[in-house]
Amino acid sequence: xxxxxxxxxxxxxxxxxxxxxxxxxxxxxxxxxxxxxxxxxxxxxxxxxxxxxxxxxxxxxxxxxxxxxxxxxxxxxxxxxxxxxxxxxxxxxxxxxxxxxxxxxxxxxxxxxxxxxxxxxxxxxxxxxxxxxxxxxxxxxxxxxxxxxxxxxxxxxxxxxxxxxxxxxxxxxxxxxxxxxxxxxxxxxxxxxxxxxxxxxxxxxxxxxxxxxxxxxxxxxxxxxxxxxxxxxxxxxxxxxxxxxxxxxxxxxxxxxxxxxxxxxxxxxxxxxxxxxxxxxxxxxxxxxxxxxxxxxxxxxxxxxxxxxxxxxxxxxxxxxxxxxxx
Numbered sequence: 001x002x003x004x005x006x007x008x009x010x011x012x013x014x015x016x017x018x019x020x021x022x023x024x025x026x027x028x029x030x031x032x033x034x035x036x037x038x039x040x041x042x043x044x045x046x047x048x049x050x051x052x053x054x055x056x057x058x059x060x061x062x063x064x065x066x067x068x069x070x071x072x073x074x075x076x077x078x079x080x081x082x083x084x085x086x087x088x089x090x091x092x093x094x095x096x097x098x099x100x101x102x103x104x105x106x107x108x109x110x111x112x113x114x115x116x117x118x119x120x121x122x123x124x125x126x127x128x129x130x131x132x133x134x135x136x137x138x139x140x141x142x143x144x145x146x147x148x149x150x151x152x153x154x155x156x157x158x159x160x161x162x163x164x165x166x167x168x169x170x171x172x173x174x175x176x177x178x179x180x181x182x183x184x185x186x187x188x189x190x191x192x193x194x195x196x197x198x199x200x201x202x203x204x205x206x207x208x209x210x211x212x213x214x215x216x217x218x219x220x221x222x223x224x225x226x227x228x229x230x231x232x233x234x235x236x237x238x239x240x241x242x243x244x245x246x247x248x249x250x251x252x253x254x255x256x257x258x259x260x261x262x263x264x265x266x267x268x269x270x271x272x273x274x275x276x277x278x279x280x281x282x283x284x285x286x287x288x289x290x291x292x293x294x295x296x297x298x299x300x301x302x303x304x305x306x307x308x309x310x311x312x313x314x315x316x317x318x319x320x321x322x323x324x325x326x327x
Contacts, residue, residue, distance in 0.1 A: 001113075001149060001150070001151065001180060002149050002153060002154055002165060002167065002168060002192050002200050003154075003192060004185070004190045004192060004200070005190055005191040005192045005193075005196045006190060006191050006196065007188055007189070007190050007191075008188075008189040008190055008191060008199060008321050009264075010264065010317075010320060010321050010324045011324065012264060013308075014264075014308055014309055014310050015259060015263070015264050015265070015266060015303070015307060015308070015309040015310075016264060016265045016266065016309065016310055016311070016312045016317055017058065017266050017268060017300075017303050017304070017309050017310070017311045017312070018061065018201065018265065018266065018267045018268070018311075018312060018313060018314050018317060019053060019058055019059075019060040019061065019268050019269070019311070020060070020061050020063060020143070020166055020267055020268070020269040020314065021049075021060050021061070021062050021063065021269065021270060021271070021272050022063055022065075022092050022143065022145075022269070022270070022271045022272065023043070023062040023063055023064045023065065023068050023078065023092060023272040024040075024065045024067070024068060024092060024094060024145075024271065024272060024273065025037055025038050025039055025040050025065065025067040025068070025094070025097060025273075026039050026040070026041065026042055026273050026276070026279045029280065029281055030281075032105075032106075032107075033096040033105050033106065033107070033110050034096070034105070035096055035097055035101060035105060037097065038067040038071075038097055039067075040067050040068050040071050040074045041276065042272050042273040042275050042276040042279055043068060043071075043073075043074035043077050043078065043272060044073070044074075044077065045275040045276045046077060046078075046272060046275050047077075048275060048289075048293060049272075049275050049293070049296065050081060050086065050087070052293055052296045052297050052300070053086075053296070053300070054086060055297075055300075056300040056301075056304055056311065057311060058300060058304075058311040059085070059086060059087050059088060059311065059313055060081075060087050060088075061087065061088045061089070061090050061141055061313050061314055061315075062078050062081070062082075062087055062088070062089055062090070062272070063090040063091060063092035063141065063142070063143045063166070064078065064089055064090065064091060064092060064131055064134075064135075064139075065091075065092040065093065065094045065097070065098065065127070065145065066093075066094065066097055066098040066099070066126070066127050066130060067094075067097055068272075069127065069130040069131045069133075069134045069135075070130050070134070072134075075134040075135065078135070079134065079135050079136070082135060088141070088313045088314075088315060089131060089135050089137070089139060090139045090140070090141030090142060090143070090164075090166075090314070091124070091127055091128060091131055091139040091141070091142045091143075091162075092142075092143050092144075092145055093112050093123060093124055093127055093142075093144055093145050094110075094145040094146075095109060095110060095111075095112045095115060095120075095123055095145065095148075096109070096110055098123045098126065098127055099123070099126055100119070100122055100123065100126065102119055103115055103119060107177055107178055108177075108178035110145070110146050110148065111144070111146055111147075111148025111150070111174070111178060111179045111180070112124070112144050112145065112148045112149075112150070112153070113144065113148045113149045113150020113151070113152070113153050113180065114148065114150060114178060114179075115150075117150075117151075117152035117155075117156070120150070120152060120153070120156060121152070121156045121159065121160075124142075124156055124157075124160060125160060128160055138161060139162070140161065140162055140163040140164065140315055141162070141163065141164045141165075141166065141314045141315055142157060142162045142164070142165050142166070142167070143165070143166040143167050144167040146174070146179060147167050147168070147169045147174065147179065147180065147182070148167075148174075148179055148180065149165070149167045149168075149180055150180070153165075153167075154192055154193045154194070154198065155193070155194065157193065157198055158193050158194060158195065158197075158198060162198065163197075163198065163199065163315060163318055164198070164199045164200075164201060164314045164315055164318050165192075165198060165199070165200050165201070166200075166201055166202075166203065166267065166269075166314060167200075168182055168185050168200055168202035168203065169182050169185075169202070169203050169205060169240075170182055170185045170186050170187045170202050170203065170204075170205045170206055171183060171185070171186070171205060171206055171207055171238050172205070172238065182202075185202060186202070186206060187202050187203070187204050187205060187206050187258065187263060188202070188263065189201045189202065189265055189321075199314075199317075199318040199321065201265060201267060201314055201317070201318075202267070203240065203241070203267050203269060204240065204241035204254070204258070204263075204266045204267045204268070205238060205239065205240035205241065205254075206238070206239070206254070206257075206258065207236060207237070207238055208236075208237055208238075208239050208253065208254055208257050209236040209237055237250075239251075239253070239254040240254075241254060241255070241266055241267060241268050241269070242268065242269055242270050243268075243270055243274075243282075243292050243295035243296050243299065244270045244271065244274055244280065244282035244283075244292070245281075245282050246295075247295075248295055248298050248299065248302075251295070251299050251302075252299075252302055255302070255303065255307060256307070259307065265317060266303070266309070268299060268303075270282075274289075274292055275289075277289050
């Protein structure tokens with residue numbers, strides 16, 4: 001796990017928006033893991049998303065996995081965004097489609113942090129080299145596929161020259177599937193690693209509602225019918241900042257509540273296959289796509305307008321944090 005070190009705080013009156021896209025192959029979300037699922041046709045449809053963010057001067061960070069980095073047509077699309085200063089490129093490790101292929105494919109090994117440390121390191125090294133070859137620069141921003149960080153991940157990131165990690169998913173556990181447990185993690189960024197020079201910027205998610213203070217105690221009850229009742233009463237909900245399955249009123253509510261608690265960095269994230277109807281559960285048809293794009297547009301309008309925010313990228317934000325700390 002990426003154990004928290006000192007919190008990262010930048011004294012600023014303006015909240016900061018980071019848009020992050022898990023840029024990956026299409027696969028059956030309800031099915032198993034298959035090394036043969038390497039189609040990346042969704043990348044050809046990213047213009048419809050990129051144009052939304054271009055209109056607001058927002059530069060997404062595309063976290064690219066191995067099938068995307070090694071498919072020339074897909075890499076050309078993303079490199080054009082980066083070369084034109086419209087986006088940045090990071091890394092996203094899906095172990096089951098990322099060589100070397102030495103592990104058994106299955107749910108537990110889909111979390112890279114469960115692999116032997118040397119294999120996790122070699123997979124991320126291969127991915128980093130592929131991204132450097134395709135985009136002309138080594139990646140410095142990382143998110144583990146399925147948020148699958150482990151005990152060795154911090155040291156591997158330091159060794160390979162990464163500066164920012166985005167893998168932590170606050171207030172949720174993947175232990176039932178063999179993955180990490182993030183229940184005790186909040187959305188606040190922090191320094192981590194041996195040298196405390198790596199920045200963790202968790203995904204923006206948290207408990208909201210008037211029972212928030214009792215969330216841990218109530219978690220065993222917050223299932224099924226009770227979960228629905230808590231949500232309808234707005235007593236206790238886990239909300240996350242994504243256009244995938246989260247309506248605009250809830251995106252706004254989460255943001256305003258976190259702003260009230262002093263949160264100043266917000267990660268708005270989603271998956272690249274949502275640009276193509278039928279590739280994720282969130283965008284099944286053209287109507288869903290229209291709703292998805294509208295949420296992206298309306299959230300930018302809200303955050304950069306009513307909320308008084310500004311847009312940045314994870315790497316630029318980290319450099320600003322270092323400057324503020326006199327590092």
